[in-house]
Amino acid sequence: MFVTNIEDVPGKTITVCHGIVSGSTVRAKHMGRDIMASLKNIFGGELKGYTELLGESREQAIERMKAQALQMGANAIVNVRFSTSSVAAGAAEIYVYGTAVNVE
Amino acid sequence: MENIAVIVILVSLGYFFGRMAENKHYQSIREREQAFLSLPTTSTKKPMGNIDHISHVQLVHGNVVISVDYFKRFLATLRNIFGGPIQAYETLLDRARREAVLRLKESCPDANQIINLRLETSSISKGDSERIGSVEVLAYGTAIYHQDSNAQAPIL
Numbered sequence: 001m002f003v004t005n006i007e008d009v010p011g012k013t014i015t016v017c018h019g020i021v022s023g024s025t026v027r028a029k030h031m032g033r034d035i036m037a038s039l040k041n042i043f044g045g046e047l048k049g050y051t052e053l054l055g056e057s058r059e060q061a062i063e064r065m066k067a068q069a070l071q072m073g074a075n076a077i078v079n080v081r082f083s084t085s086s087v088a089a090g091a092a093e094i095y096v097y098g099t100a101v102n103v104e
Numbered sequence: 105m106e107n108i109a110v111i112v113i114l115v116s117l118g119y120f121f122g123r124m125a126e127n128k129h130y131q132s133i134r135e136r137e138q139a140f141l142s143l144p145t146t147s148t149k150k151p152m153g154n155i156d157h158i159s160h161v162q163l164v165h166g167n168v169v170i171s172v173d174y175f176k177r178f179l180a181t182l183r184n185i186f187g188g189p190i191q192a193y194e195t196l197l198d199r200a201r202r203e204a205v206l207r208l209k210e211s212c213p214d215a216n217q218i219i220n221l222r223l224e225t226s227s228i229s230k231g232d233s234e235r236i237g238s239v240e241v242l243a244y245g246t247a248i249y250h251q252d253s254n255a256q257a258p259i260l
Contacts, residue, residue: 003163004246006149006220011158042114044122044173044196045129046203047238051169054240058165080163082242084226 001066002076002103009076012103018072022097023064026087027057054092058082061096074100111178118174125173126195133202140209145218151248152217159251164218165244166207170200172238197225197239204243215247 002009040047069077080098087093144152151158172180176192183190201223209218224242 002161004161004220005163005222005244006246009161010151010155010248040171041238042118042121042174043125044118044171044176045125047169047171050238050240051167054169054242055167058167058242062163080244082165082224082244084224084240084242086227 001069001074002078003062003066003080003098004076004078005080005098007079009078009103012076014076014078014101015104016074016102018069018074018100018102020097021065021068021072021074021077021100022095023061023066023068024093024095025057025061025064026091026093027053028091054084054094057092057094058096061094065096065098069098069100072100074102076101076103114174115178116175118176118178122173122175126199129199129203133199133206136206136210137202140206143209143213143215143218145205145209145221145245147219147221149220151219153250157250159249161249162212162215162247163244164208164212164215164247165242166204166209166211167240167242168200168203168207169238169240170196170203172196197241200225200239200241201243204241208243208245212247214249216250217248218245219248221245 002012004010008014036047036049065077065080077098077100080096083095083097085093085095146152172193176196179192180190204223205221208221212218222244224244226240226242227238
């Protein structure tokens with residue numbers, strides 16, 4: 001499956017447009033990571049636990065979006081956008097959306 | 105009196121360790137940026153060069169969550185009184201953005217170019233009574249592989 005964040009797939013032509021597909025996941029961090037994060041708050045630097053957490057959730061959101069596109073019979077997703085929002089204290093929502101198309 | 109002592113200790117810890125970490129990080133960023141100079145990255149939507157040679161394309165992304173140290177937060181609090189630029193936060197965000205772009209590039213070392221690079225910044229600690237001043241930077245773009253490159257087979 002081709003996934004791009006531009007309006008087409010370079011070198012291919014779009015034949016069918018299936019519409020919007022999206023995937024989302026809401027994740028909360030766990031206590032251990034939170035304690036490490038508060039320590040890091042004094043010294044500064046990267047919060048590796050959070051980086052991994054958000055990275056994993058993003059992968060999962062992309063997988064969900066791809067699954068939805070496959071169900072529609074699409075073979076590519078174009079114009080993919082990411083968005084992150086903190087819905088509650090200590091939890092983040094990762095949302096990824098794009099347009100499912102068929103390319104040749 | 106005890107409270108002031110605790111704050112002074114936290115601020116000086118933040119100053120020394122934060123400074124050390126920042127210098128080390130900048131050094132590693134500069135080194136890795138040199139290594140990736142050969143991978144053109146643009147924010148345009150059209151690939152450079154002949155599009156007939158493209159073998160496959162792929163969405164790539166890189167992210168980093170970075171926290172501000174106690175000293176910088178202290179400076180920022182002072183700045184809030186008088187106003188003006190907070191240089192401590194500027195370097196923090198600069199580091200985070202460059203790191204995110206580097207991670208994106210590291211995730212696709214065989215690509216020939218990366219187009220439509222986008223950067224998104226979000227504060228992930230909202231609503232947390234501003235206890236953790238950390239930001240997440242996400243960089244994403246489309247990696248383009250040319251036919252002559254020794255990239256892996258297209259993912260279909």
